[in-house]
Amino acid sequence: MTMEFKEKDLDLQNIITDEVNKYLKRDLSTLPASRVASPELINKYEKMEVPEDGRDIYEILNELDSEILEYIHRGNHPRSFSFIPGPGSRLSWLGDILTTANNIHASNFKNANLPISIERNLINYFAGKLGWPIKPAGGVFVSGGSAANLTALVTARDEKIELKDLHKATVYISDQVHHSVTKAFHIAGFLKKNIRRVPVDEDFKMRVDELDKIITQDKKDGYTPVLVVATAGTTNTGAVDDLNKIADICESHDTWLHVDGAYGLSHLLSTKGRELFPGIERVDSVSWDAHKLLFQTYSCAMVIVKEKQHMLNSFSEEAEYLTDVQSDDDVIDPEMIGMELTRPARALKLWITLQVLGESQYRARIDYGQELAELTESVVSEMEHWHITSKASLSILSFKYVHPSLTAAQNNKVLSNAAQRMASSGYAVTYTTELNKEKVIRMCTINPETTKDDIIGTLNRLNEFVIDEVEIVRS
Template sequence: MNFNEKNIDLETIIRDEVNKYLNQDVSRLNATEQAPKELTQKYEKMPIPKVGRDIYEVLSELNNEVLTYLYRPNHKRAFSFIPGPASRLSWLGDILTTANNIHASNFKNATLPISIERNLINYLADKIGYEVKPSGGVFVSGGSMANLTAVVTARDRKVSLDKLTKTTVYLTSQTHHSGRKALHVAGFPSENIRIIDHNEDFTMNVSHLKETVEKDVKNGYIPALVISTAGTTNTGAVDDFNKIADICEAYNIWQHVDGAYGASHLLSTKGKSLFKGIERSDSVTWDAHKLLFQTYSCAMIIVKDKNNLINSYGEKAEYLDDITSDDDVIDPEMLGIELTRPARAVKLWLTLQVIGEDEFRKRIDYGQELAEYTKDYVESLDDFEIISQPSLSILSFRYYNDSFTDEENDHLNNLAAKKLADSGYGVAYTTTLNNKKVFRMCTINPETTESDIKETIDRLNRYILEEVKEK
């Protein structure tokens, strides 16, 4: 073993790096910045040295290059994707759990961190409307892993593996792509994935779902799973869980709700009214590294009956006999895919304990208010139109001038989004809705102001008008 670390004053270095971060004003940095090609090549081809390098030289590269060219999801003018405006309390929790190198697989290895995880799963299950017993769940890396965990659980509960070729699943074009990825990994044939129409507000068309299920049953298929969404990434749309549950209960279908983004609105004042019937679902994906303001990665899969998780993931290993729990105390490794796993729940617990639920509610409500402000401001501008109304904290809009072709208008919207990102001031990338290129904004950062939104939209407008003048 190389003990070169003994010659390094790590205590001072760590203190200096932490202070540097604490004194950093992210809003003064570029919201996004792309690394030049020469740096990409430098790090892709950098050799591993036979003899270690000077730590200050390596830290200089890390701080001035590697950590400079990034998309910053915690920037107050980062409106694309689902931003990750993480609390510094979460960051602190991350530091402390990582420093202790916790192996959070079972109670005997990490009794209190896992007790915290179990407590938070119960807290969140109650917010969904599940009974604390027999509901359960586990913290995972993100929405993709949560969706995969749910899909495999649903498969094992509803169909035998030898009948997968006759098993059908249902989702819309607005379902997050991780749902389709999970279905592929779980072995569902792609030709058995039914894409259900969506309504004008981008929610699942329940009439089409019912017709499709009935047709499949008539043709000898086994409907097994519907993936509904609580807050789609594109528009923030929330499906009608009650109507979907009626169909699922009639045909013995598992309803999984992908609430990676939207489920946190169950803590809000206004948004939670959209979630009626979510308690009738069988499982819910919920990301804490979105609207619960946690650092990556921190997400949960929560099921109405934890025995279904145990059925899929409760394998036995002899070398774990001495540390395996029994009775009502179920080790996390028996509820999901991971054995080696960090104590993700601790940082969320720290944040909730210090900030409190009321403050979370205020922050989530504020994001919805900002979305409404964005709508009002866009509507005050010439040649701009709202494409999807604010839902939760997401809306979309576009520049449209009937003097130009659809292709030309799409080009103008794309160009303005690129120029905004290149400037570093903010990020409001486009998406495609109804075959139109549109700006999409997600306004969930508690530090974002109305001035930030106004200036972002003004810049988009200015970039477009500059291009129009040159035509």
Template sequence: MADNKSLTLSREEMRTAGEDVLDLVIDHFLHNHERSVTKPTDPAMLARWLQEPIPETGMDLGEVIEEFKEKALNTMTHLDHPRCFAFVPSPNNFVSALAEFMSSSFNIFAGAWLGPSGVAAIEMKSIDWLKTLIGLPKDSGGLFVSGGSMANLTALAVARHIKLQNNPTNAAVYFSDQTHSSVPKGLKILGFQPYQIRSIASDVHMRLPLESLAQRIDEDRKRGLVPFCVIANAGTTNAGAIDPLEDLVEFCKEQGLWLHVDGAYGGATAITQTGKTLLKGIEKADSITIDPHKWMFQPYEIGCLLVRDTHHLKEAFKVTAEYLDVLEDNGEQTNFCDHGVQLTRGFRALKFWMSLKTFGLKNFRDAVDQGINNAEYVQSLLERDPRWEIITDANIGVINFRFNPGYALSPGFHNQLSRDIILDGFAMITPTRIKDMEVLRICAINPRTTQQDFELTINKLTAMAEERLPAKLTA
């Protein structure tokens, strides 16, 4: 029986709406490829929607779903689209979407053990699998968080606690200028001042140069600063560059520094043979960010922080309260609320666990390998036309390039080209800057992208670049 007073629906209403939504979702997974990546938005229409008053009385759920289609679905940018090459694309999967539905339907609390908890056990097992894939030792640990930014922030909070006993006065932290913005953002949140945050110029391969790092740390020590942490990249967002992890492990050990590796983007390649070789050394870091909602095909939000010594999480985060005494553990239970910021937390592990069990690691590995190969295929296509200049070679799924007709193009040319292709809706490519050079960047990690998608996209982009050449504009 429907009872709007207790916010419940009848069996029939739930079934009707559920079937409608399921059909919509299945249609998306089957036909996403045939549709536009982006849709032009109408500012006047958005302005009208923003006037919507609070609905004092309810309306038919079917109509609300229709409104969702009109307002969100029909105007959104599909980062899971096989021709979305912007940022880090997010090709999710249906099994994980089902897991999310169950997780929120049963409103599964994953903050604490609460009984003989299979819920915590599934998260522990999922973390255990990730530890194994990275090659961390048995007594390492971790937890799922909302994404890479939160995992980096959590790691920095642990490093601050363990190395500085939470007193950041005069402490200094080091990373390359290619490091993701979530790292300086996290440091800002944790109270570090600009003079304590050392961004070091990357080398020609966009990597953190060990010599400059050592020199900077030496100088800082002489000035009275207290170096305590280095953040290395296992796949930069810009170019997929991997810092010299083995050397950094050695260096940080000698210097008594915490080494955090941001593998939010590239960490997933550790499941492939190529990645294992490229990321050698990652398994010896003090903490690692890896983001299943990037290259492990999960829907938002699931990031993961792994730490070499699981006790460090509890030391950094556990705070007691009388109303939480009931959660007191005897050492055998895991209360994830004591391992991070959140007390109430959703069951993020379920989607990771269910999809890995359903598809198997081999299919995940092949899908990641496919992304690595995809970027190499894009490079081979670009190299067919000498006007496309490769700025950074295809590197774990990412490539940067620019149009170079043999004379200088006006500033903003590539930004405009990106806008052209985004407005067209066929594909999405965004610009970035590499060593102050304006370039286009393709991140090609979607395993559903076909060779034909890449060919058509590069052909379209070439035609658009030709259209924008000055001679054409003035003709």
């Protein structure tokens, strides 16, 4: 005897088909790039109770379409230029639907042998792009750059120091490092007082001369330098640290070199490719987000290490109830080299996208993003009172407004207010960041559906908002 459940009475096949078709037909450029819900709507959903007998599904779908999914920041909008947007391919979306529908548990080879074979294949493919031998390199797909950085930092920690001596461990970052790295240090047990922030040069790259001095002094003071985190494509400016010189320093001090390439490393697939990252083949580990410039939906990222054995040393555990599903020695299961046991088959959607589009389409898309950034730089350079703060690099640039009759504080306020007005208008998202203690607009132009008219229209509107804010300040 089986129970009859309400779900079986729903016409889910047609409902799912209709919903998918509706989203496929959307023109995102006609929708607001960002929209914030009212306090009343927020209160409605925060206090909504779970009904005893359930509600009509079409009523729920109406709430999803008209409210819940309407008031969001649309990272895949062609005029979403902040936060390093995630312009997910519809092919990736297809992969999400298929892997979710099959509810794949991708922890070990026997649960999902072909999805995991594909994951191993892609890790090898991207390791090759880094210039690493397929063996002994290895890695695993994770949720995002935060998990990737944490996984790499734990691996480096366990390779370079005994846990009983962790209070002596020092680690090194620049002030342009992503905040997920400092969070990962905390989780991995590194003491906050032992985190060294290395200054950057005028191009916002880590100063390698200062790095060497700080490490040398730490060793004299009895510390154990464990890890340097360099960046290949900083969030603020797209800057790439001097990996060759940093690698020289790390080798001389027996220190692990991790590169946070969550955003930038996808440019390895561009026309310029490896020449953008000289020395990348010398690092010990990298983080790499596919849900940024590899055009995947959230979440899909990788951590890759030059020596897979190091990850195995940190994350492999015996579990009696897994004995029957553990793989043979020649296949290392994902759960043995990462934190997750329960995990989806994240690599499958990336594999679908790569197989359908091919390298040439990826190369064209990534190159186009850089072209848009260079166009933005060219247009801004001709705008009155606007100045480029960081040139177009890896499809990112920063610029600021400086009116000669206003103070620095007033110019900062003008720019912040203009950015808020832009987002509130729904036309585009161009939020500010801070460089050298000044407010700047930062734009990331990686969406292949962004047009040159989108760029020019956004800059013209931003300039209009700024001019209006200047008048408000001066009145």
